[in-house]
Amino acid sequence: MINERYYPLLATLAVCALLYGYGIFEYRAFSDTYVLGNLLTDNAFLIITAVGMTFVILSGGIDLSVGSMIAFVGVLMAELVTGFGIHPLVAVVISLVFGAAFGAFMGLIIAKFDIQPFIITLAGMFFLRGMCFLINLDSVPITHDFVSAFGGFRIPLPGRGWLSASAIVMLVAVMSGIVFAHYTRFGRNVYAIGGDRQSAQLLGIPVERTIIQVYMLSGIFSALAGVVFAFYTASAYPLAAVGVELDAIAAVVIGGTLLTGGMGFVAGTFFGGIIMGVIQTLIAFDGSLNSWWTKIVIGGLLFGFIVLQRLITRSFSGMRAGAT
């Protein structure tokens, strides 16, 4: 018998396989690795963000600041590289440190003052978006040899496809997310806190410290997503990545993570992101459908997954989280 904790993940894999299978069945070109390579590249920044978001949601929280973080890091990178002539790699380090610090700051307020993460990260979202315009009002290019090299780097795949640098960074981020979540005490403590915070405290878990670390991690991952996004587009725009926080949350939930926390898999989030990309690609292949159909399909999927999760957790006895 299969462990019921894997049901949402299996559902995610099934949906992913179905959609991809449909694409291959319907359009001959869909089976080419070219499509796969593009899927990984185009959704790299979204999936990286969603990996960080997975930890936040597993802990029972939410982080709305990630979209603004992506835009802010882009603007910051452009200013550092083009304005101050700093090497892009140094700018990357500065961006990641900033992401970590800002995330930890939000986590500190959430943990110490016991405030809803929704409202704190909403404040963070406005703050960072505003800060973008403080630095730069327009779309600016980021020009540097390293950036062009990053954009041009590709590992060929069998067939016509290739693996871009963005995709590689994303895959590494997913791998490290899996290790963090499943092979460290920090990761297991995140699950415990999301499952039942009060019990976690009584079991001797450092709840406050873990929560701060969760938002710090989300800050780092979204800053990394910002870096990848900036390199990928080779430009910075203060209004970039608006609403990406919601896409990331959708990817996490479609990936099988319980929105109330405590259950889920980083690997699921990867497939959740891919599913969203596949839907987009399918609609592009069709050609006659409006791109807004992506949202309609994703909305429908979300409804389905949330109900599925409810059915699974309802069979649990003694579930306090979400119990009516």
Add this chain to the structure above:
Amino acid sequence: MADMAQPVLSARGVGKFFPGVKALQDVDFALMAGEIHALLGENGAGKSTLIKVITGVHARDAGSVQLDGVEIHPGHPGEAQHLGISTVFQEVNLVPTLSVAENLMLERQTRKFGLISWKKTEADAREALKILGLDIDINRALGSYSVAIQQLVAIARAVALDARVLILDEPTASLDADEIKTLFRTMRALKDKGLGIIFVTHFLDQVYEITDRITVLRNGRLVGTFETANLPQIDLINHMLGRELAEISAHRHHARDGVVDRGNHIRIKNLGKKRVLNPVTLNLSGGEIVGLAGLLGSGRTELAELVFGAQRADSGLVFLDDKPVMLRSPRQAIRAGFGLCPEDRKQDGIVPELGVRENIALALQGRRGWLRPIPRAEQDKFADDMIAALGIATPDREKPVGQLSGGNQQKVILARWLVSKPVFLILDEPTRGIDVGAHADIIKLIRDLCDEGLALLVASSELEEIVAFADRVAVLRDRELATELSGADITQNNIIEAIAR
């Protein structure tokens, strides 16, 4: 006597004082290794305070606690656990979404090069469960198992850390008979391994089934420690309730002849709920006070909540003047003219932030429906009338109820029901936590209400009180109606005998 052995845990002269309350006074307690020791007492006797002092939730204000002859001062439950005192609470404090293995090993996982080695960690978890003889799939989510299994896993986690003392705080409250059997088998196995077990419960048959000795507390003081085998149940109940059999009944014999059957009739017919209360049949008429007696957990509060619709009954009906009353929610009960003053008024009764006037207006407003607000002038009049009639000590009618004393809060709740002119009022422990003066006031109020033709059902653990005001007494035992007493039969002796059977 085997008492020559040194106790594994001993407390001497322990005292704990909260502002205005002596929760524990001069309590001695000794737990031997390889012993199951019941800690008994009614609500407020000091059981939980003693456990909290032992486990470091509260710092003690007097006396000493020794583990293996060494004085200990744990600052929090985690520290007590490191010393070897583990506690399992009634509510399972584990994470339902995590696997059984993870719940056992959280913060104790074996690591290699900083990463968790799941192979070793799962082997450790299996080892921990083996002690209890529990054969379950440790990779399934804890929440997919029954509460009993979860309870056992909590015990496994508790004893995995070389525990010397295991405290079980009402572990059986939510278990069924088979689950209790499993738990008891485990307790005996642990006892044979030399653990000292403190067992807190209010099910006396379980006490006789499993424990070696019993310590009884009452009002924060030690009544005594007894060998279970040598203590008849009736003596135990006397120790817990603090009444001597010889005490003479003080049944009210004031002139009430011929005043029966003035008001409405309430018939409770086969009202029950699975796992909560076996079907109860009880009749009341206006102008009558029926007392509900029974030990904690006998179903007193549950009956009150079922009649009021706060819990949904799955069998039986309540009739008001031969018409069945729909009782699917308190709202419907209130519409029918029922009222309930709950046991825990802080949590279920008052709205502490609202003023006296608003609290009083709540039930009447609920009965009228929110579309017909009560004019402010009318509310003021109700509030002023009630403050005067019940003698509520408050500077004005807008003072937040949370700032009043317990007795006055209780009066506000009574006032709330009185303005809504109920036909049937249920009072659950109306005098708990109230000082002596207010206590007398409330008893007098209960009598006056009854003389006005109201039907009253009053649950109380104070036998003296029940004997003093009840026309009839329904005695509950083990979640069913044991017997009904009326007239001259209402004595403390008879009630205690009915409780003890």
